[in-house]
Amino acid sequence: MAKTPKLQLGTTTPIPASPEEARLDRVPNPHPDANYVARFTAPEFTVMCPVTGQPDFATLVIDYVPGRWLVEAKSLKLYLTSFRNHGGFHEEVTVGIGKRLATVLKPRWLRIGGYFHPRGGMPIDVFWQAGKLPKDVWAPDQGVAPYRPRG
Numbered sequence: 001m002a003k004t005p006k007l008q009l010g011t012t013t014p015i016p017a018s019p020e021e022a023r024l025d026r027v028p029n030p031h032p033d034a035n036y037v038a039r040f041t042a043p044e045f046t047v048m049c050p051v052t053g054q055p056d057f058a059t060l061v062i063d064y065v066p067g068r069w070l071v072e073a074k075s076l077k078l079y080l081t082s083f084r085n086h087g088g089f090h091e092e093v094t095v096g097i098g099k100r101l102a103t104v105l106k107p108r109w110l111r112i113g114g115y116f117h118p119r120g121g122m123p124i125d126v127f128w129q130a131g132k133l134p135k136d137v138w139a140p141d142q143g144v145a146p147y148r149p150r151g
Contacts, residue, residue: 009074016082019096024104025075029066035108035134038070039063042080049119050087057117058090061142062101064110065134071105090116094126102130109133115144123147 007025016022042060049056060080064071079100083093094114102110111129125146133139 007072007075009072013074013078015084016078017085019079019082019086019100022079022082023075024079024100025072026069026104027072029068029070032066032068035065035137037063037065037137037139040071040073040076042077045080045083045114047083047090047093048085048087050089053087054119055084056090056119059115059144060094060097061113061115061144062097062110063112063139063142064101064105065108065131065137067106067108069105069107071101090114090124091126095128098128098130107131109137109139111139113142113144115142118147 007027009025040060040062042062045058045060046055047058048054080097086093088096094112097114098110098112101107101112107130109129109131111127114126116124116126
C-alpha cells in the first residue's frame, strides 16, 4: 500500500521554485454525498511574461463541485505563488492550473477565470471548465468586474 505524503499544512514550507515542483495536497471531502460549490479567489496572482520578463497580475477565481476530494488551501496558495518567477502566457497558465486541479481532485465540475490586468493597453481574460455543473447546484457569478479605464 502506498504511503500518503504528509500534508504541507502545519509545517514550514518554502515557496516552490516552479509550478512543476509545487505539490497540490488533497483532503477527503467531508460531504461527498452533497453537491456544493467551493470557491478560491486569488486577487494578487502574478506570473512573468515569457517574452519580456515583466510581471503580469491577475485575479484568479476557481470554483468547483468536489467529488471525493478537496484541495488543501495552503498547498493551493503555495502552488499559485510558485508562478511568480515562472514565464507563461495568460492562456497557458490559466488553463494549466485548471487542468492540474481537475487531474488531482477529479471534481464533478470545475471552472477557472483568469482576469488579467491590462499591459500594453489590453486586458486578457481566460476561462476554462471541466465537467458539467450539476443541475441542483448554484454557481454564482465570479464577481470580477470587466475592465474599465479610469477617467
